[in-house]
Amino acid sequence: MFLQSLRDRWHEAFEPIGNLVQIAREPYRFLDDLRRRGGELAELRMAGMPPVLVCSEPETVRQILTGSYDQFERHAGGVELFVDPLALILTDDDHHRQRRKLLNPAFNAESVRAFGPTMLEIADRVLDGLPLGITFPLIGPMQDITMRVILRCLFGVAEGPRFEELRALVIEYLQLVFGPDMVALGAVLTPTRAHAALTRLSRRARAAAPNAPFTPSRLPVQRIADRLGRIHALLEAEIDRCLAEGPETRSDVLALMLRARFADGQPMSREELLAQLLMLVIGGYETTSLSLCWAVHCLVRHPEALARVRAEVAQVMQGGFDPARVRDLHYLGAAIAESMRLYPIGIGVSRRLRKPMRLLGRDLSAGTVIMLSVYLIQRHPSLWSEPDAFKPERMLDRKPSAAVHFPFGGGVWRCLGAAFAEHEMRIVLARLFTRFVVEADPEHKIHAQQKGITAGPSGGLPVRVAPIS
Numbered sequence: 176m177f178l179q180s181l182r183d184r185w186h187e188a189f190e191p192i193g194n195l196v197q198i199a200r201e202p203y204r205f206l207d208d209l210r211r212r213g214g215e216l217a218e219l220r221m222a223g224m225p226p227v228l229v230c231s232e233p234e235t236v237r238q239i240l241t242g243s244y245d246q247f248e249r250h251a252g253g254v255e256l257f258v259d260p261l262a263l264i265l266t267d268d269d270h271h272r273q274r275r276k277l278l279n280p281a282f283n284a285e286s287v288r289a290f291g292p293t294m295l296e297i298a299d300r301v302l303d304g305l306p307l308g309i310t311f312p313l314i315g316p317m318q319d320i321t322m323r324v325i326l327r328c329l330f331g332v333a334e335g336p337r338f339e340e341l342r343a344l345v346i347e348y349l350q351l352v353f354g355p356d357m358v359a360l361g362a363v364l365t366p367t368r369a370h371a372a373l374t375r376l377s378r379r380a381r382a383a384a385p386n387a388p389f390t391p392s393r394l395p396v397q398r399i400a401d402r403l404g405r406i407h408a409l410l411e412a413e414i415d416r417c418l419a420e421g422p423e424t425r426s427d428v429l430a431l432m433l434r435a436r437f438a439d440g441q442p443m444s445r446e447e448l449l450a451q452l453l454m455l456v457i458g459g460y461e462t463t464s465l466s467l468c469w470a471v472h473c474l475v476r477h478p479e480a481l482a483r484v485r486a487e488v489a490q491v492m493q494g495g496f497d498p499a500r501v502r503d504l505h506y507l508g509a510a511i512a513e514s515m516r517l518y519p520i521g522i523g524v525s526r527r528l529r530k531p532m533r534l535l536g537r538d539l540s541a542g543t544v545i546m547l548s549v550y551l552i553q554r555h556p557s558l559w560s561e562p563d564a565f566k567p568e569r570m571l572d573r574k575p576s577a578a579v580h581f582p583f584g585g586g587v588w589r590c591l592g593a594a595f596a597e598h599e600m601r602i603v604l605a606r607l608f609t610r611f612v613v614e615a616d617p618e619h620k621i622h623a624q625q626k627g628i629t630a631g632p633s634g635g636l637p638v639r640v641a642p643i644s
């Protein structure tokens with residue numbers, strides 16, 4: 176009896192930390208085990224976060240994913256630590272609806288197609304510099320492409336010293352903000368308060384002139400705050416530049432945002448503009464580069480599928496590579512969708528109940544957080560034949576419903592940048608595989624690892640490449 180109670184207490188105290196460690200090490204395996212132990216609505220406790228119910232029952236997932244603002248709130252699962260509360264991803268109800276209306280046009284298929292030539296130019300330039308004859312982690316060049324694409328297409332920053340400073344700062348900020356300083360601060364203060372403290376500490380660096388020399392502090396949290404302040408100062412200078420040039424003369428997302436008006440005729444405030452811009456970097460950088468790596472991982476291990484991708488690109492791009500025509504690369508699109516089914520970089524999307532609800536035989540109170548497990552649903556044996564096999568053909572025959580294939584989330588909060596990411600991924604993969612032979616490193620067995628809010632291939636996907644002569 177005594178031993179049992181001791182065991183229970185030990186479990187109670189350390190399970191949330193153990194879960195956090197196991198998720199970081201092998202998120203997909205952790206979720207498989209959780210479903211085996213806890214069923215289709217399994218309780219998950221993680222250190223520093225409220226308890227979450229992980230749902231992998233298809234009909235319940237569909238019901239929640241397609242639910243409305245009055246039934247559910249978005250639960251951002253710790254994102255509060257990294258972005259400002261004004262950012263779209265942290266908003267609900269009318270506030271969210273109005274912002275989506277304002278931002279959607281900048282990310283629709285037509286706007287995204289206009290970014291194709293810039294995406295192609297950047298992809299080719301970074302691929303030109305791939306190291307030959309050695310094994311290297313592919314994540315590096317993929318991150319390089321996605322960050323350059325974001326700065327050029329979203330912020331409209333031309334390459335040069337300003338571009339390089341902003342690029343380096345954003346990368347350092349993202350590395351530090353997902354590191355131990357902020358995680359510890361978030362655990363002590365709550366994520367929202369930790370971000371507010373960071374913003375307060377960033378004021379000095381933000382107030383300095385954007386062309387003044389910049390030396391960030393070395394102190395634990397201050398070093399992150401200084402970078403955040405400097406990024407804000409540089410972005411403000413970009414906003415001023417865009418206003419001076421005339422936003423109607425430019426086609427980047429910043430210019431579109433400066434031109435856009437809410438229903439009452441008001442523009443977005445400068446503070447909000449900064450919050451949305453930084454959120455777009457966080458939303459688009461790691462997500463796209465890791466998804467690119469997972470697609471490469473799948474294709475290099477399936478030579479027949481890869482041969483079909485190459486043949487399709489050669490046929491569609493006869494007479495020269497035209498980025499607008501990547502939308503005709505149907506098989507490549509299917510291969511990307513299938514790799515995102517097997518390896519979603521976001522293991523789940525979370526919602527908070529606004530009203531008490533009965534789900535899967537359980538009465539749940541308002542405030543309960545439910546994580547819809549993207550990974551478990553996308554490998555559910557009752558939804559997919561051979562759920563663990565890579566079969567792009569299944570995505571060609573019939574587009575799966577949004578409730579069973581949702582690597583970009585779903586419903587009113589579905590990823591704003593989905594079309595942007597898909598277009599970029601098609602361009603990068605089409606160029607990579609028609610310009611290079613890519614080989615997996617046989618020494619390295621790939622498994623998923625969780626870093627921050629995303630799951631990527633271990634070791635950053637080590638590969639060797641050789642140019643196709």
Ligand code: HEM
Pocket residue numbers: 263264265275454455456458459460462463466520521524525582583584585586587588589590591592593595596597
């Ligand atoms: C392959 C790449 C990407 C993946 C897998 C991905 C995935 C996701 C997921 C799962 C969500 C949460 C959706 C939900 O809760 O239902 C999300 C939200 C979001 N993503 Fe992405 N994303 C990607 C690329 C991008 C890009 C390139 C951008 C912008 C440049 C972006 C901007 C956003 C924004 C702003 C949100 C919040 C939407 C809202 O709250 O209304 N994402 N993304």
